[in-house]
Amino acid sequence: MLYTLRIVWxxxxxxxxxxxxxMAHKVAEGxxxxxxxxxxxxxxxAMECLLHSFEPVASLERSxxxxxxxxxxxxxxxxxxxxxxxxxxxxxxxxxxxxAPSNGGLVCVTIANVRYCKPMCNQDYDFAFLRRxxxxxxxxxxxxxxxxxxxxxxxxxxxxxxxxxxxxxxxxAYFHPNMNCQQTMANATAEKEHIRIFLQELAKKDIAExxxxxxxxxxxx
Ligand SMILES: *[C@@H]1O[C@H](CO)[C@@H](O)[C@H](O)[C@H]1NC(C)=O
Ligand SMILES: *[C@@H]1O[C@H](CO)[C@@H](O)[C@H](O)[C@H]1NC(C)=O
Numbered sequence: 001m002l003y004t005l006r007i008v009w010x011x012x013x014x015x016x017x018x019x020x021x022x023m024a025h026k027v028a029e030g031x032x033x034x035x036x037x038x039x040x041x042x043x044x045x046a047m048e049c050l051l052h053s054f055e056p057v058a059s060l061e062r063s064x065x066x067x068x069x070x071x072x073x074x075x076x077x078x079x080x081x082x083x084x085x086x087x088x089x090x091x092x093x094x095x096x097x098x099x100a101p102s103n104g105g106l107v108c109v110t111i112a113n114v115r116y117c118k119p120m121c122n123q124d125y126d127f128a129f130l131r132r133x134x135x136x137x138x139x140x141x142x143x144x145x146x147x148x149x150x151x152x153x154x155x156x157x158x159x160x161x162x163x164x165x166x167x168x169x170x171x172x173a174y175f176h177p178n179m180n181c182q183q184t185m186a187n188a189t190a191e192k193e194h195i196r197i198f199l200q201e202l203a204k205k206d207i208a209e210x211x212x213x214x215x216x217x218x219x220x221x
Contacts, residue, residue: 090115090215095139096155098147100221104160105181107198107218112210114140117147118198119158120173122180126163127173135170135201160221172197181220191218 033039050057057065088097090108095115100106104121118136121127129150137148137157147155166174175181184190195216202208 086217087219091212092140092145094145096145096147098137098139098219099154099156100181100219101156101158101160102221103162104158104175105185105218105220106157107194108215109195109198109202110212110215111202111207114138114142114207115215116198116202116207117157118173118201119160119169120175120181120194121158121160121166121169122175123166123177124162124164125160126166127168128159128161130168131158131173132168132170135173136198172201181218185218185220194218 060068084097090097091110092113092115098106098108098115098117101119101121103125104119106117106119108115108117110116116136116138119127119131131150134150139145139147147157149155149157151157151159175184179187179190184194195218199208199211199216
């Protein structure tokens, strides 16, 4: 199976690299490829092979590599735009979109028209400032629709810095080993689990009424 996929992928790479004009024409001509979402997942499966075997990439010519970097960068930019658009969709509308820390992320929920975001760091990272008694940051009418933060200015809620120990935050403020923010966000089950934990933590502080579940999600830096 893996071998077949590799051959299919190899043929695709060579085809794409040698005949970009033909490919572009084909895509424009029949939008059957463009409108078929199944294909996006098939490409993702094929790419999984590349992540585990560098061989096909190593065998490409320099200009082929350059072509593919350019193509994939464009695709990645398109997906990132869609992702950011989704991250802007929450209430209260007057609050700016918070910036997630690099090497970590934010678990965000809206309750009674207040936005709560819990900063989290990936494994091997820790918060730049002690925040053990400060689980989350918030934005709402009571904050003048700006974010509370330990950092100076703006909507950056926390920094995650390289560290062999994770001691500056509460235990639940760290992503699981081998499951960083991006992986968690890409897995609906794992994402829900983090949101459930955060909602429980808020409920302990009597923040639970008027929960707007449509705006529960994780964003990554
Ligand atoms: C989309 O692509 C998949 C696999 O390539 C194929 O099985 C399916 O029939 C296609 N769907 C449509 C609507 O063309
Ligand atoms: C998604 O996350 C759950 C844990 O929350 C894990 O058991 C499962 O294997 C993950 N699925 C994938 C495809 O990584």
